[in-house]
Amino acid sequence: MDISKIPIQNRKDEHIVLVSTENVESHDSTWLEHVRFVHNTLPELDLDDINLSCEFLGKSLSAPIIIGAMTGGTELTKKINVSLAKAAQKYRIPMMVGSQRVIIRHPETKESFSAVRKCAPDVPIVGNIGMAQVANSDKFEYIEEIINNINANALAIHLNVIQELVQPEGDKAFSGTLDKIAELKDQIDIPIVIKETGCGISKEIAKKLFNIGIKYIDVAGVGGTSWIAVEYYRAKKHDIKVNMDFGELFWDWGIPTAASIIEVNYASNGYTDRKIIGSGGIRNGIDIAKTIRIGADYAALARPFLMAALEGQGSIDNFIDKIIGELRITMLLTGSKSIEELKKSPIVISSSLKGWLKERKVDFKRL
Numbered sequence: 001m002d003i004s005k006i007p008i009q010n011r012k013d014e015h016i017v018l019v020s021t022e023n024v025e026s027h028d029s030t031w032l033e034h035v036r037f038v039h040n041t042l043p044e045l046d047l048d049d050i051n052l053s054c055e056f057l058g059k060s061l062s063a064p065i066i067i068g069a070m071t072g073g074t075e076l077t078k079k080i081n082v083s084l085a086k087a088a089q090k091y092r093i094p095m096m097v098g099s100q101r102v103i104i105r106h107p108e109t110k111e112s113f114s115a116v117r118k119c120a121p122d123v124p125i126v127g128n129i130g131m132a133q134v135a136n137s138d139k140f141e142y143i144e145e146i147i148n149n150i151n152a153n154a155l156a157i158h159l160n161v162i163q164e165l166v167q168p169e170g171d172k173a174f175s176g177t178l179d180k181i182a183e184l185k186d187q188i189d190i191p192i193v194i195k196e197t198g199c200g201i202s203k204e205i206a207k208k209l210f211n212i213g214i215k216y217i218d219v220a221g222v223g224g225t226s227w228i229a230v231e232y233y234r235a236k237k238h239d240i241k242v243n244m245d246f247g248e249l250f251w252d253w254g255i256p257t258a259a260s261i262i263e264v265n266y267a268s269n270g271y272t273d274r275k276i277i278g279s280g281g282i283r284n285g286i287d288i289a290k291t292i293r294i295g296a297d298y299a300a301l302a303r304p305f306l307m308a309a310l311e312g313q314g315s316i317d318n319f320i321d322k323i324i325g326e327l328r329i330t331m332l333l334t335g336s337k338s339i340e341e342l343k344k345s346p347i348v349i350s351s352s353l354k355g356w357l358k359e360r361k362v363d364f365k366r367l
């Protein structure tokens with residue numbers, strides 16, 4: 001797909017163009033480089049012995065890999081969603097759709113999301129709505145429509161305070177969000193996933209969420225796509241100097257992904273059935289293995305899937321084959337036959353990540 005030839009219809013298409021053509025990655029890393037596996041030189045395993053299977057939202061998966069929330073709402077994004085959904089179905093991995101807010105005002109865009117369920121009838125599909133819509137609504141009358149639109153297995157509520165603050169048209173009122181999330185949780189019969197969008201989640205916030213009964217948290221920490229960077233480029237294009245300055249200043253704001261996963265995992269201590277999705281800058285099979293080793297149950301990747309989708313269906317398949325192959329090799333090299341064994345393989349945590357955990361009084365020795 002030649003992105004330069006696609007007419008920009010609205011903000012969602014503009015995001016796709018900016019994310020795929022500009023350098024929108026954070027300058028800071030995920031800090032996963034401060035986690036090292038201890039090499040197992042005698043694993044006593046065959047590559048074919050490695051079993052990546054696991055379960056998510058009551059469905060079995062071929063690997064603990066999720067296609068991250070990105071898009072929908074336009075013709076271009078429908079095409080992207082369809083390609084990603086076909087791959088999700090083929091590889092038996094879940095997919096999160098992008099914000100479905102648009103269907104509330106523009107019902108004609110519904111098909112750009114429902115096409116995902118049509119192409120991926122058997123895998124978990126996660127719906128998506130922003131915290132601002134949840135915080136500012138009285139009865140959530142639109143929620144049923146959003147869930148039914150894709151026959152969602154769970155609903156993600158994305159936390160994106162910083163992005164809303166930078167966007168000239170963004171929401172600025174966030175008070176009462178936690179109570180609203182709790183209210184919404186009691187109204188729907190599918191689980192809620194609370195997800196960040198690139199700034200990470202701390203142990204304090206995770207605890208508040210676990211306390212109101214939230215069972216799924218997607219950390220989306222610093223180290224991958226920076227939404228502030230995306231908004232910087234939007235402001236640059238529209239020549240809004242104040243927002244460019246803001247974007248430059250807050251480009252790397254947040255908690256690195258590795259630190260966030262360990263914090264949220266630490267906060268989950270004492271609760272049952274809590275599941276953590278590690279995301280934000282996960283780019284290969286070693287990243288996925290580390291993410292799981294330090295406390296996540298699944299790893300989600302967004303931008304790499306977008307880039308592959310823009311290249312074509314074959315590129316998505318190649319990318320999934322590649323990361324699954326890398327994950328299998330990492331598991332063999334750590335002597336881990338299953339995801340459960342991987343979660344216990346020896347690691348060493350060093351440098352900034354070690355310092356962070358010490359300062360934050362997070363007992364990483366338990367890992």
Ligand SMILES: Cc1cc2nc3c(=O)[nH]c(=O)nc-3n(C[C@H](O)[C@H](O)[C@H](O)COP(=O)(O)O)c2cc1C
Pocket residue numbers: 015016019068069070071097098099128156157158195196197198220223224225279280281282300301302303304306
């Ligand atoms: C093009 C694009 C669109 C996105 N749109 C959404 C969205 O609508 N809702 C959401 O929760 N997150 C959205 N995200 C954030 C991702 O789900 C993810 O949290 C973030 O990009 C970090 O992951 P990455 O480094 O693998 O890209 C979007 C990301 C990209 C790249």
